[in-house]
Amino acid sequence: MDIQKTMQATLGLERDERWLDAFDRLSTGFRFIISYSPDGALAKVEFASPSIERLYGITVAELHRDIDAIRRRIVAEDRETVKAAIARAIADRASACELHYRLQTSSPDQSVRHIRVMATIEYAPDGRSIWYGVAIDVTQENELREGLQHKIQQLQSTLRLLPDLWFELDAQGVYRAVHANDEALLLRPPEELIGRHISAVLPPDVYQRVSDAMFVAQTTGRAQKFRYPQDLPDGMHHFEASISFRDRDDGQGVFTVLVRDQTEIVRIYEAREEALLRDGLTGLWNRAGFMDGALTRYCERSAGAPQSTSLMLLVDVDGLREINHTLGHDAGDRVLRAVAERLPTLSPCLLAARLGGDELVALVELSGPWTDEQCADWVRQAWSTLSAPLKLGDLDFRPSLSVGWTTVSHIQEHPTVAFQEALAQVEEGLFAAKRSGRGRIERFDAERFAHARRRHELAQALTGALTNRELWLAMQPIVLADCPNALAAEALLRWRSPKFGEVSPLQFIPLAERSRAIVAIGEWVLTQACQWAAARPQVSHVSVNISPYQFAQADFVETVERALQTSGLPANRLCLEITESLLADDLTDVARKMHQLEALGVRFALDDFGTGYSNLLQLRSLPLHALKLDRTYIRDVLTDPDDACIVEAVLELAHRLQITVVAEGVETREQSEWLLQRRCDALQGYLYGKPMPAQQWPLQGLPP
Known part of the structure; x- marks a missing residue:
């Protein structure tokens, strides 16, 4: 991967974004891109926005000259913590990281700022980690939080001094005196309490707690405190009671009971906790809130309907990033809010959350048993409701939604486990929906x-297969028609996994290409194949398959040169096999690299010819030396006139263009004779030899 080009493209895109410019002008933070060495010890600033000067008191130029300028401004006690957090994120190959530290300003009062850093992390093939992030001054936010905490503490102190209820009980627990600042907090009017025993007034659970506290207070001489909820006509209240015991001069013991109504404090705490568990944009539960209690309450509510059917939907707003870029982030937010507001209308028994980004999850209970077809119909109707048009200014906009869904089993018995299993299932369904095209539903x-x-x-x-030496090369002979006693060979990559055994290349090669691990693996194959051929001069040449991702690397030509120089293999004994998919990319760049390598003597073959979209006329502009006819044409060449006609036409045209033709998949003597009669230049297949471990090919002579 060309990191420099990637950075330049990213920076160019960011400079074009007006909202990022506004961020730089108006916010107290700055954006950055920093790359770290694999061990996290060395760092390089790839990009920093000019707003760094407002936050850290240094310019971008100063930061590029001395990246430690930021570290020196971090309060000394926080430096090691920040360093350790960065190293831990790199070691764990985390995809994101959040840091908090204090910054010593250069102002006369030496004030301290609180900084919050949020970054996403990508990893380059060379082991470096690239951090894309933003640093924000959260000093004011921290001060507001501390101020709120102080006010709560003041309220608590005041309430401790002003009891809402005061009772005096005799030693047996009979009410002797009652005082109430608010008589609505009493279970009975004061005059009805006098002379009654507490067991005749209090609910059984509250009475038991009061009775236990009275016993301990009388026997130990220490006041006892406890909290309890009480259902009153205006709703549930939360009380804190303090019970103490003293002996009077007349020898009669007396209990003093002070009760404070802490309902408002409890509500403040509950509201504060709920705010932390709610998504700020949509008002839905966030992931933590969903798992922390909302899911449990949902299961308790639905426990009385054992015949119900539970479904889970994962809804993704397609193209939200494009909406943000073209119509603005406010438009993207309105689309997401509109879809979120429609979720509760689907069913009265529905629990919804925003898991992050553009994904919304809904857990719905449908009364009664539902068939799979009925469930699918309900999901389609829900999708139609959520996708209804909405107004974005003067624009009628219909959101495109991709949905993955599944039925949920055992949600009441094991809510967390069932939810996690169902979430994994709907994520796979959503992935399938997106893979087959946006705006689709997949179960x-x-x-x-x-x-x-x-x-x-x-x-x-596969990420550790190369390091752990699980990869190995097999060689398959290629018979040259004009020289039957000489053989070429094709290097074929194999993977023997300790866990999965022999893994087919059809399985692991696409995975390696998707993860870009194919670049490092391909270089290893090229180096090994060159060293193998250099040690076997009787092999006319070795063919090595090259992935389009590998070929696209800026230093690909240098990589091939290095493999040849290291092994000592003459360039004319190396043939690089490319696929037709490579020709769909930048043909100018492909041709340039091919001509550079041809000038060294390296030859090129087009693998699996006939399975793609190239044609012989298109190939005339490329320095191709050979075409490899795909085995699908060879298999039925003796019985299918169409296949025979195609093979004969390719042979004729290729020879006119002075391009060698190699037939793959030759398995019978009859196929071989038919091809040789039509002047096929080389043959490869099980008839002449199956792929064998490279080490088994003799250093001299031909393989058995």
């Missing part, structure tokens, strides 16, 4: 999910 498919999980596990295992 979770267990077989597809199993394949996806295996792909994920294979991809994870």
